[in-house]
Amino acid sequence: MQWYKSSLGKKYIMAVTGLAMVLFAIVHMLGNFTIFAGPGGINAYAAGLQGLGPGLWLFRLALLTVFLVHIWMGVSLYLENKAARPSEYAMKQNHRTSFSARTMIWTGVILGAFIIFHVLHFTVHAFHPYYATFVDAAQRHDVYRMVVMGFQGFPMTLIYIAAMVVLLLHLAHGIQSFFQSLGATNDATLPTLEKGGRGVAVVILLGFVIVPITIFFGVIRL
Amino acid sequence: MNLTLYVWRQKGPKEKGSLERYEAKHVSPDSSFLEMLDEVNEDLIKSGKDPIVFDHDCREGICGMCSQMINGIAHGPDTEITVCQLHMRKFKDGDSIYIEPWRAKAFPLISDLMVDRSAFDRIIESYGYTSAHTGGVPDGNAIPVSKVNADIAMDAAACIGCGACVAACPNASAMLFVSAKVSHLGVLPQGEVEAARRVKAMVSQMDAEGFGNCTNHYECEAACPKGIKVTFISRMNRELLKAIPQVEKKAAGGGF
Amino acid sequence: MILDGKCPTGPIETSWDRHRFEMKLVNPANKRKFKVLVVGTGLAGGAAAATLGELGYNVEAFCYQDSARRAHSIAAQGGINAAKNYPNDGDSIYRLFYDTIKGGDFRAREADVWRLAQVSNNIIDQCVAQGVPFARDYAGYLDNRSFGGAQVSRTFYARGQTGQQLLLGAYQALCRQVQAGSVKLHTRREMLDLVVVDGEAKGITCRNLVTGQIESYWGDAVVLCTGGYVNVFYLSTNAMGCSVTAAWRSAKKGAYFANPCYTQIHPTCIPQSGDHQSKLTLMSESLRNDGRCWVPKKQGDERAAHQIPEDERDYYLERKYPSFGNLAPRDIASRAAKEQCDDNRGVGPGKRGVFLDFADSIKRLGEDKIRERYGNLFDMYEKITDENGYKQPMRIYPAPHYSMGGLWVDYNCMSNVPGLFVLGEANFSVHGANRLGASALMQGLADGYFVIPNTIANYLARITPGKVKDDHPEFKRSREEIQGQMDKLLSIKGKKTVSELNRELGKVMWNNAGMARSEQSLKEAIKRIPELREEFWNNVNVTGVSGSTNQQLENAWRLADFLEFAELFVKDALHREESCGGHFRVEHQTEDGEAMRDDENFCYVGAWEFKGIDKEPELHKEPLKFENVELAVRSYK
Numbered sequence A: 001m002q003w004y005k006s007s008l009g010k011k012y013i014m015a016v017t018g019l020a021m022v023l024f025a026i027v028h029m030l031g032n033f034t035i036f037a038g039p040g041g042i043n044a045y046a047a048g049l050q051g052l053g054p055g056l057w058l059f060r061l062a063l064l065t066v067f068l069v070h071i072w073m074g075v076s077l078y079l080e081n082k083a084a085r086p087s088e089y090a091m092k093q094n095h096r097t098s099f100s101a102r103t104m105i106w107t108g109v110i111l112g113a114f115i116i117f118h119v120l121h122f123t124v125h126a127f128h129p130y131y132a133t134f135v136d137a138a139q140r141h142d143v144y145r146m147v148v149m150g151f152q153g154f155p156m157t158l159i160y161i162a163a164m165v166v167l168l169l170h171l172a173h174g175i176q177s178f179f180q181s182l183g184a185t186n187d188a189t190l191p192t193l194e195k196g197g198r199g200v201a202v203v204i205l206l207g208f209v210i211v212p213i214t215i216f217f218g219v220i221r222l
Numbered sequence B: 001m002n003l004t005l006y007v008w009r010q011k012g013p014k015e016k017g018s019l020e021r022y023e024a025k026h027v028s029p030d031s032s033f034l035e036m037l038d039e040v041n042e043d044l045i046k047s048g049k050d051p052i053v054f055d056h057d058c059r060e061g062i063c064g065m066c067s068q069m070i071n072g073i074a075h076g077p078d079t080e081i082t083v084c085q086l087h088m089r090k091f092k093d094g095d096s097i098y099i100e101p102w103r104a105k106a107f108p109l110i111s112d113l114m115v116d117r118s119a120f121d122r123i124i125e126s127y128g129y130t131s132a133h134t135g136g137v138p139d140g141n142a143i144p145v146s147k148v149n150a151d152i153a154m155d156a157a158a159c160i161g162c163g164a165c166v167a168a169c170p171n172a173s174a175m176l177f178v179s180a181k182v183s184h185l186g187v188l189p190q191g192e193v194e195a196a197r198r199v200k201a202m203v204s205q206m207d208a209e210g211f212g213n214c215t216n217h218y219e220c221e222a223a224c225p226k227g228i229k230v231t232f233i234s235r236m237n238r239e240l241l242k243a244i245p246q247v248e249k250k251a252a253g254g255g256f
Numbered sequence C: 001m002i003l004d005g006k007c008p009t010g011p012i013e014t015s016w017d018r019h020r021f022e023m024k025l026v027n028p029a030n031k032r033k034f035k036v037l038v039v040g041t042g043l044a045g046g047a048a049a050a051t052l053g054e055l056g057y058n059v060e061a062f063c064y065q066d067s068a069r070r071a072h073s074i075a076a077q078g079g080i081n082a083a084k085n086y087p088n089d090g091d092s093i094y095r096l097f098y099d100t101i102k103g104g105d106f107r108a109r110e111a112d113v114w115r116l117a118q119v120s121n122n123i124i125d126q127c128v129a130q131g132v133p134f135a136r137d138y139a140g141y142l143d144n145r146s147f148g149g150a151q152v153s154r155t156f157y158a159r160g161q162t163g164q165q166l167l168l169g170a171y172q173a174l175c176r177q178v179q180a181g182s183v184k185l186h187t188r189r190e191m192l193d194l195v196v197v198d199g200e201a202k203g204i205t206c207r208n209l210v211t212g213q214i215e216s217y218w219g220d221a222v223v224l225c226t227g228g229y230v231n232v233f234y235l236s237t238n239a240m241g242c243s244v245t246a247a248w249r250s251a252k253k254g255a256y257f258a259n260p261c262y263t264q265i266h267p268t269c270i271p272q273s274g275d276h277q278s279k280l281t282l283m284s285e286s287l288r289n290d291g292r293c294w295v296p297k298k299q300g301d302e303r304a305a306h307q308i309p310e311d312e313r314d315y316y317l318e319r320k321y322p323s324f325g326n327l328a329p330r331d332i333a334s335r336a337a338k339e340q341c342d343d344n345r346g347v348g349p350g351k352r353g354v355f356l357d358f359a360d361s362i363k364r365l366g367e368d369k370i371r372e373r374y375g376n377l378f379d380m381y382e383k384i385t386d387e388n389g390y391k392q393p394m395r396i397y398p399a400p401h402y403s404m405g406g407l408w409v410d411y412n413c414m415s416n417v418p419g420l421f422v423l424g425e426a427n428f429s430v431h432g433a434n435r436l437g438a439s440a441l442m443q444g445l446a447d448g449y450f451v452i453p454n455t456i457a458n459y460l461a462r463i464t465p466g467k468v469k470d471d472h473p474e475f476k477r478s479r480e481e482i483q484g485q486m487d488k489l490l491s492i493k494g495k496k497t498v499s500e501l502n503r504e505l506g507k508v509m510w511n512n513a514g515m516a517r518s519e520q521s522l523k524e525a526i527k528r529i530p531e532l533r534e535e536f537w538n539n540v541n542v543t544g545v546s547g548s549t550n551q552q553l554e555n556a557w558r559l560a561d562f563l564e565f566a567e568l569f570v571k572d573a574l575h576r577e578e579s580c581g582g583h584f585r586v587e588h589q590t591e592d593g594e595a596m597r598d599d600e601n602f603c604y605v606g607a608w609e610f611k612g613i614d615k616e617p618e619l620h621k622e623p624l625k626f627e628n629v630e631l632a633v634r635s636y637k
Ligand SMILES: Cc1cc2nc3c(=O)[nH]c(=O)nc-3n(C[C@H](O)[C@H](O)[C@H](O)COP(=O)(O)OP(=O)(O)OC[C@H]3O[C@@H](n4cnc5c(N)ncnc54)[C@H](O)[C@@H]3O)c2cc1C
Pocket: C039, C040, C041, C042, C043, C044, C045, C062, C063, C064, C065, C068, C070, C071, C072, C073, C074, C075, C076, C077, C078, C079, C080, C162, C163, C189, C190, C191, C192, C225, C226, C227, C228, C237, C238, C239, C242, C243, C245, C246, C282, C401, C402, C423, C424, C425, C426, C437, C438, C439, C440, C441, C442, C444
């Protein structure tokens, strides 16, 4: 048997891809903060990224792979785990696990849907093709304008905030989980990592939602 | 005290099972849970019915034979005990109690509350040992073992193979059991020699048995009567990571 | 008939080595052709099956539990002895040998005990190599503690779970052989008959406890390692499934049963709390290091412990045995507790209990120190009794624990039926009339790892492998007989349940043949047992069918065997007109109530030949010679 087909192998892959996405999310979140520097900030940041050229595509390809592998492994783990208990208990109490741990597959699927939606929204501009035409004074793509306009409507803001809550749930379990899956915990660190993981998840939530909220309430304006 | 029981009755693996209702009357709070079931069984026999089948032997919490899900909790509502150590004073007069067998694909049901846990044996057979030949071993003191490691090994070796971890795990995963043995032997100099082969073989056998995967719910730890910690799972994850690059022609009993 | 134990003669120090040299060997290429059946997977059976498999024999192993790892050896808490002398406190093979002979009250064979002491050291090495996590000190070396009256520290231990760890070591070694294909495991199988062809053991008949199928297994030799029989008392520290069945059915096929009346009653068990009770739980006797045993001086005193003033308490062990005090040996401490309760000075519900009081030690050392030493035992006590041993004295009472008697074997561990070997608690060999603490584990592993692999070859080398297989008519006959018995049990459809009758037998045995036995009590038992047997076969109610899982049926045949065996037990106790070790006849005691041996008339092993139910068994004697230890009175005053 190949190691990656084993249960532990799948977990390693799950953890590594999860970790990669968490890191991406953090960087992305920090990147989003450039919006507070006004159009100049975020547009320059976006342009910088665009300037990477083939590098950007390489990165996107890697991210897409990570994303797909994570989904594939996540779904297959879920199906295998279902199959491991064909008949359910009439009564089952849990003591240690959490809501977020038990809903990983569902929060994951919602996140997947959100990310597709989100990329269609801001990267492909599928809903508002004219987003592509926004250009700022320096002839850069006007991401600032796009984002601010994107969050002007209540439904869109709600979708993003809801998605970020789902992300919180996914990461509240996920962050400490990849330490455990990669064998990086011990009796002394596990409780701290569990708490810390949840803390980081909350920070990520706040870091992301601050953008749509500030826009919605008009703190950031065109 | 008087109790209402809902007990899973199923004649055999192919028959259909269901929860049956029984009344347990005049139960002494000092009796153990299994003694309460003994008395219910006496009544069943006297009324010409088949008594409830359940596994048990030592009745002192060490053989690992007893195995019941009581009100949805593996080994019932008390900490670090087995069903046979559970006493009726943990319940109140008039309580309803649900009693079900361990449920997992890898633990097929035999009858009523009795399941087949031979998958655990096959996992140990796959490499849950040191390959020491009888005789021809060095003096017990020839290789010192640090007290820290001896204690870790002992913590892990306390596992009684009861299967509560599997029963309690939302994924019916056997990670806690397997990691306990991997850790016990891996941490001792006597077992470390073959640690890489061992962890590969045991994990692949575990998978072949149809247990679920671990998604870190930690319910197993909460259910374990011997206080085996989930950090042993972490240790096993580490051991396998170390082992993967060690290419070998063929590990005993499968492996990778 | 005078039995011959076939012990090697000459200097005892070299007896085992010489014997090993003199025994025949089986050619490595031929080992595969010999099939050996090992019944039982405890320390004795697990070790034997693993080692025989390793040597290349074709082994099949059996146990009634769902896994080999669950044999009752797993319950041993205290530790295992060995003469390593690591603490440098004067231990030696000779001292271990001497202590065991004396501890057994001079009723064991010298040569067997010497061998046990000699291989004890190899056992520790072997277990360490298997990964048994023995306690270690900070330098990384093995730790020892003292145990059971010995004056040296020779007990190796793994927290309070020594038996479990040793068993897991043996089980893992066994699993390794299963993987290698040399051992085949049959779990959830109960041996119900020994198949003897032309006077030699050639196989067994089992019931598959899941399907109810009656199955035959052939082998060139049968190794019984089926543990002890103290469940004949119904309540004991043994597991629910421990029975005399395998041994008794072998006895009915011609194997002699030796010293059945030698049973050990352990002093520190948790008292019975009511009629619902199904088993008794042992607490390590190390508790007696810091606990003081006492009862109220007044008969029928109903007051709580703390209400009884100091001068109204009787610290009876300290009073009677000033030099050993609370640490008097097991048999003595047990009997003393019984005397107090018989005198209506017992405590707790049912008044069958004495106090084990830690108040003084807590005052002297502090509660933390006591917690550190015995915390897990206090927790266990609280789980079972709901009482806090730190706040009020524990209550303890003796409980049946170990059987020194068992099937008779010679020095090679072979019974008088050629091809039938018996190891571990199931045989009678090394503990005489009383077993020392931490010696049973040692015996099981000695027999399994180091004795049988040598001695079985001596037998196998003389026979042709596979001469008799399970197509022999004797196997069919045995299957039919067993099936007939099942059908009979299921057809009675009487009024009493198996456990009701089981309790009744237990009561008779405990009251009449327990800690103290008199001619009168034994004769009463001899009258009662056949009556109970009669009632059982006419009035028992076993539900269900034989062709499926049927735990009532299992209990029924185990009880049926106890009902026959109990009679032999009592007859042995009646015939042995002396007190020795665990066998205490009230007629034979010194003025101050100590056991009085009669070496002139009873310095022998009493091995009984079964002649038929309701027929008198025949006694065969194996005289015991003491050439290396002087016969002496055992005194603990
Ligand atoms: C609570 C307790 C504590 C103890 N503590 C200590 C201690 O600290 N130190 C010490 O030295 N000793 C101790 N002892 C004694 C010691 O544990 C036992 O004497 C010893 O383990 C017996 O080992 P065994 O291999 O002979 O039998 P067991 O371990 O009892 O094994 C019997 C085997 O035979 C099988 N079997 C039985 N009948 C049948 C049948 N009919 N068909 C098929 N299989 C059958 C069973 O399945 C089992 O596998 C203790 C005993 C008890 C009960």
